[in-house]
Amino acid sequence: MTYILNKQQKVLRNEIIDFSQSELNEGVEDRDRNERFERALWKKCGDLKLQGLCIPKEYGGRGLNFENMIIALEALGYGCTDNGLSFSIGAHLLACTIPIWKYGSEMQKGEYLPMLCDGSWIAANAITERKSGSDVFKMSTIASKTKNGYILNGEKYYCTNAPLADLTIVYAMTNEEKGALGGVSGFVLEKKYFEVSEKIEKMGLRTALMGGVTFKSSEVPNSTLMGEQGGGTVQFTKSMMWERVGLSAIHIGTLQRLLDEVVVFVKKRKIANQSIINHQSIGHKLADIKTRIEAAKLLIAKAAFLIENNVKANTAASMAKLYVSELYKNASSNILQIYGASGYVENTDIARSVRDAMSSTMYSGTSEIQKNLILRSL
Incomplete structure (x- = not known):
């Protein structure tokens, strides 16, 4: 287990702390007070590939292994006093970018990962619904199969990064009889396929914007499916x-x-x-x-x-x-x-x-x- 850092890991940690302290902290009080997300700061983080720490270099990431990624994230938490920004990066990387790398098609990985890693795009994970709470697989969002794809209907809520999202990973029910055991599927959807509801005001993490994602008979092609149909529970x-x-x-x-x-x-x-x-x-x-x-x-x-x-x-x-x-x-x-x-x-x-x-x-x-x-x- 990596606990005592080697020389390379110390260099990695110090690099991210120095970057965070010099580039990310100025004006955090004003951003927090006004619940403002700075896209320019997000792009600066992307220049260092913070949003793609463990994604292979061939897809635009930094290519770290999981243990070194954890060292990098700890350094981000230490150096960056904008906790909302750190949280947004974590949610984007861990719940969206890595799943696409692990489960997405070659088309999805090749098209989306470079933009998700370099700060060009922001991603949101969409599974929680107003009524389901912690029982996330008791969802009402349905993806009905058609000849060329799916039709999605439903609403997701409490989605970090949703108000700014260029892409979302949404989990929907594709087989109600199977339920969580093979009836949930993940989809990788650009913003043209969903509507974003109002920004949710919060007591904390105010620079990490949160909102809802709505699907009103949204027609999506088969190519948006992440992995196999019914694989959503394992993926999530x-x-x-x-x-x-x-x-x-x-x-x-x-x-x-x-x-x-x-x-x-x-x-x-x-x-x-x-x-x-x-x-x-x-x-x-x-x-x-x-x-x-x-x-x-x-x-x-x-x-x-x-x-x-x-x-x-x-x-x-x-x-x-x-x-x-x-x-x-x-x-x-x-x-x-x-x-x-x-x-x-x-x-x-x-x-x-x-x-x-x-x-x-x-x-x-x-x-x-x-x-x-x-x-x-x-």
């Missing part, structure tokens, strides 16, 4: 495994940054002529967070190792996601408590990050879903 389940590990890496990078920042603060902040880091009520909190961050890194590293070596990793991914998301939410709140009023005011990294962390236990499968998945392995 795999994409969630990748997303759980990848987003966990981003979050642990963010949390490490928050810890480093608050350590600087508590060493400078003095009460009764003594740095407050020497107060056990403060120091012990930080020691606990540091220990849990290191434990989280091991969970992420194990899951990444299993995926890289084609070993079943669903449970490891769920454990990493459960542990990291709960830690991210709770530890960021504890760090805010240490800052006190100076952290609670708007336009601080910690205030934004606390808001951004709240949803981490919901997306990519709630904490309750992760516990159910882990329980099945016992």
